[in-house]
Amino acid sequence: MLLLTLILLPAATGAVAWLSPSARWRPRLLLGIAAIHVAGTASLWWTQDRSAPEGWLGVDALGLVVLTVVSLVFLAVSLYSLRFLEHAKVQGARVFISCLLAFLSAATLVALAHHFALVWIGMEATTLALAPLVFFRRDRRSLEAVWKYLVLSSVGIALALFGTFFLAAAQVEGRPLILGDLVQNAATLRPGLLRAAFVFLLVGYGTKMGLAPLHSWKPDTYGEAPSPVAALMAGALTSCAFLGLARTVEVMAAAHQAAFIRPPLFALGIASLVLSAGFMIGQTDLKRLLAYSSVEHMGILAIALGIGGAGAYGAALHLLNNGLIKGSIFLAVGNVVLLSGTSEASATRGVLRRAPLTGILLIAGLFAVTGSPPFGLFVSEFTILGAAFHAGLTWLAIVMLLLLAIVFVGMARLILGVVYGTPEAGAGPVAEPFPLVAGPLVLGGLVLILGLYIPPVLQDTLARAAGALGGGTP
């Protein structure tokens, strides 16, 4: 019952918000639902392993981690949107809020679905729910961005559906496409069809994650979408897409296909790291920079899945860290955009003096997102690199370290240039209202805590997630 409520309530509220004549209540409705969703998700941590009829829905460790990321990032984005919609002075608040709520429903469905076709339905719905928001500014650039986003994502996700049908065809025993039954009867799956299914699901959900070379929609979309929407995409949407891939890996691992999935995961992962590092050097736009950072981290996640062992634990932890920090830093960049009207880095100087909290958020975000101590991403990347060494993949670890160093240089150059320096003449300090900084501060704070201390309940959950992925704890 709780699971169904979590899935259906946001969509129902979205419909109400769409129909309601009062513009004043809509943002509060959004915030209220976001808070309820966080509370519901939190309660799942205490009573894990629920499942709904016929095993279609359920809470498992990895799904719970994704749901938590979605829920927290969504709350921060909702709070931010209260103020953002006032700033943007737009007529589109109705579409904005309804689409956000529809997205929350779809993302929750992905996190809780234990049926591969339901995962697909949820993924496609998340894509469509955010499309009108990419086109929020209604100019030529956003039109181009939304077209690329729609066409590439739709084709990618269509191929994932193709893979889902292959998976159904590969199955001999158990209820069709139910995750638990697939894993339990993994030994009886037809290997040829199973491999075909994996390839299509990898390409499909890989496109949604934005793994290179399937990432080309990502910089344009993140660059043109309003900052809170981009934060939701980079934090929540990519986490859901990763879950789609991870579900497939769970089945592959149970069917002893780890050797088969490794080369394609490594290839896409390394391509993502190389490409994002290359495009970060010389990048001039903050939001596009973060889009490439998202490509980079999806690459790290793909590699971690390929390594297996402790890499699987690292992947689950990295997923959590990456989702939270992307939400934080994208909202902080959103403040810069509100400050100077553009995400072009050259247009802004001295954010630290004009808006100190945003400046601090940007600096902290930079170090966190590039995997520096004491932030959580340092721990998860360290775990993944350690797993690579442990698995005898020294070359892989060295390649990753080199590329991560390049990424650091590329990001630091752009972000530090915006944070420090003397503001232009006449550009004085600005107020930083609570809704615009509270969300990113909390998300960033959580990533900092995760770098210092991982509570036992989380450790246990991550270990179970890693176990499902065919790996173990470090």
Added chain:
Amino acid sequence: MQPSHDVLLLLVVLTNFWVLGTTRLSSMIRAAAMQGLLLAALPIALYPHASLHIVGLAIGTLLVKAIVLPHFLTRAIREAAVRREIEPLIGFTASLILGAAAVALAFAIAPRLELPGTPSGMLIPVALSTVIIGLLVLTTRNKALTQVVGYLILENGIYVFGLSQAERVPFLVEVGVLLDVFAGVFIMGIVVFHINREFDSLDSARLTELRD
């Protein structure tokens, strides 16, 4: 005498070539609508002891793929007043030849897949060739609207493939998939309308402002 489902599948292949060969957008949409009609009849022909599930699938497909979406796309081109697919990236003859190659390839690959329990030997090759031709239209045509039709063809191919598993996939799931496809094409159609108004053209090749 061929069984009826094989005749239907053959006609699906013919509609694919119709899409590839035509220069007029309206004709292309008509081909897609015709294909939708064939796809609606297909589940009933494949599974004659029609359960409620199969009939529901047929009706849903008929509504979405043969009636609502073609109607909607036709309206989109009428408002855009652009009728011809000019200057595709590869010529029409070349794309017909590529389409034929796709069909040959699909028939060569399909037996190797050894899919269990398929009701017709032609189902999988037709599905694969439809998927490939859909991708071909998507990647080689410039008009945004043509690309939407390409996406529809791609989805149709996957739908045909899914029919091989129709009895194992629950009805609710099929409804969800159909709704998603419907919403996807609908939103794409709206964007096409805006592209036309903004650029005074349906040409997605003009979308080149965003790059690194």
